[in-house]
Amino acid sequence: MKKIGIICLALVMALGAMGLGYALWSEVLTISGTVQTGDIGAEWSVEAYGDNETKDVSSCVATGNGSDTLTVTITGAYPCVGYYVDWNIEGTGSVPIHFAAPSIDTANMPSGSTFTFTKMDGTAIDWSTVQLHDGDTQLGKLTVHLDNTAAENTNYSFSANLTYGQYNEFP
């Protein structure tokens, strides 16, 4: 009987202690956050294209407005004609961008051909200084010229890749 009494007493004391613990007064302040990330983007637009031949024999056409790929198609080409595309790159992301130097591949062009990727006045673009904010543009000109090393009825190709990244970490 005495044992039961001691157990009951211990139980009561334990419950009492628990009550003290729960009675600790506290108050919480809340900071809630919503994160919206920005984006980076750029797209081509074609301003003009053509050639300098004196007769309408070959043609140079460029497409890709609003996309990330500019496609240039030269048909009926022959030596000593200059083909050109005036292009424009527009920044479309909310985070400004920087460019790396373009990677230009002309390995599959005739050995004596020339390929330029320049400002409109023909001078080189210093890509390390090009920064595009949303809506900013970079104008330029692409030229292709074949010399007599070009073979007849042959398909040639070239490419230029421009890599860009967020302004603060690239390149």
Place this chain on the structure above:
Amino acid sequence: MKKIGVICLALVLALGGLGVGYALWSDTLFLEGTVETGEVDWEFSDFSIKDPFADNETIGDWNILPGFVGQAYQTSKSVGWITGQLVDGDDGDGDNSTLNLTLHNMYPCYYNAITVYPICTGNVPIHFVKATISNEYGFSYTWTAFPYEEKEFDITGDNVSDIEFQWGDSLGLQIHKGDSPPEISFKIHILQAAPQGFSNGKFSIKMEAVQYNEAP
């Protein structure tokens, strides 16, 4: 006959003694008590944001290396920014107990620092004992003592950490009613894995204060 007389006398004496007992004067004093308890309460009186500047080219963003290594450095462009608003919390007591932050146009490496200024609005002094940061994807961590670890976690649900926080040295502060609000600050850094175009990354920081005399 004489015996009966003695008995009667004894009875009278006994009754007389009883009468003396009943006639003892008495009175009662009462004590009544009223207990009014105090209140533990606090609220944000104000806050400040290091970079609240949107689209302002004259005040550039701040960047820092992952892990908050080194000093933050200022860039030349204003791209991202953070806005905040103080509102009443769920308890509806009219106190500014919630600070809603919106991190706009975030990008990797972006850095910002937030400072809040709490005041004690209850009449019981308080101790600021812990801050718990959590998100909707089950992450939760509580800062309770210095040194405070930097904590990174995922806010987009792809199981890759996108953001990291560094808590300031402010736990243990004691605040009385009427005290000038102390500064409690924390830092935010956007990590490399943050995806583009994400608009609804959530986090929550709960700052808990308890009555001064029972703080752990």
